[in-house]
Amino acid sequence: MKLHQVTVAAAAALVLSLTAAGCGSDGGGGTGGGTSGATGAATSGATGGATGGGKKITVGIKFDQPGIGLKTPDGKYTGFDVDVATYVAKQLGHNPEDIVWKEAKSADRETLLQRGDVDFIAASYSITPARSEKVDFAGPYLLAHQDVLIRADDDSIKTPADLNNKKLCSVTGSTSAQNVKTKIAPNAQLQEYGGYSECLTGLENKVIDALTTDDSILAGYAAQPQFKGKFKLGGFKMSNENYGIGVQKGSELKAQINTALEKMVQDGSWDAAVKKNFGPADYHNEPAPQIGVIVS
Known part of the structure; x- marks a missing residue:
């Protein structure tokens, strides 16, 4: 694995932000455990800046990824990204009820x-050079890897x-299965379904x-109650x-x-x-990544 540091300018900006945070007021602690009940409301757009004081903040998450970002039938939002976003919003001065959740496909x-x-x-927004030309990224806050899910037995x-x-499944339009077929297992029989739930079935x-x-x-999928004990991760780490x-x-x-995030x-x-x-x-996650360091 190769580590890429952020630019000098970005690093300087981070130092300045840390100094400012040390001199200013604390937006409150907050933990990852208190986010599953956060609900959103209709909004016409983003707030334009996180100023706190009960003002709304609009956050994009996935609505269909259990364990990452999921909108449940009762209108609540759960998942690791939801917990991270709720913690960050709290540090920016926004309580959970101030967050407007917006689906970000x-x-x-x-x-x-x-x-x-x-x-x-x-x-689940991977930092890439192409995306970094269009938007800026804070973090990284999680190092994931391409892997496979197989039956526990x-x-x-x-x-x-x-x-x-083997019959290898991924969703239509995904590059994951194609990467395996072209780079790792050329004789894999690629099956493309409309969604991950179909692959799981x-x-x-x-x-x-x-x-x-x-x-x-x-x-996230394997951790769902209906799948408990049925699947396991391969642990192959085929990409960063x-x-x-x-x-x-x-x-x-x-x-x-x-x-x-720090x-x-x-x-x-x-x-x-x-x-x-x-x-x-039983997800063997990597330790929390160092802010500003990209693993390639």
Whole structure:
């Protein structure tokens, strides 16, 4: 793995933000455990800046990824990204009830930020050079890896090469399964379904042999009560995915969010959020990443 430091300018901005945070008032502690009941309300757009005082803040998350970002049938929001975003918002001066949650589908994330529809996005948002040309990223706050999910009683897949001649599933349009087929197991039989839930059903019914995407997403699904004990992660670490919090290009929120993320790690709330959301899947997560350092 290669580590890439942020630029000198970015580092200087972070130092300044830390100094300012030390001189200013504390927005409150908050933990990852108190976010599952946060609910949103309708809004016409983002607040344009996190000033606290009961003002609304609009945050983009996934609505359909258990363990990461999920809108439940009763209108609540759960997941690791939700916990991280709620903690960050608290440090910016916003209580959970001040947060307006907005769905941030993968294809829409840059547009939502560029139009100012959200203040920031925490939605399994991997930091890449192409995306960094359009938006800025705070973090990273989680290092994930491409992995596979297999049945708990399947001992035939012990290495990535064992995926050869296996039925490998991912969602339509995803690059994950194609990466495996072109780079690791060229004889894998690629199956593309409309959603991860369909892949899970196929995996449970032995129609497919493995499901591939980020290990954090796989762990979130495997941790759901209806799947308890049925699946396991391969632990293959086939890529590095540095999850960042997206903000508008040039936004001062980047430095403020970095400060909040550092505090979340230091006070134990980050570890608590990982255990809460991924623990049931026996997810062997990487330690909290160093802010501003990208692992390639």
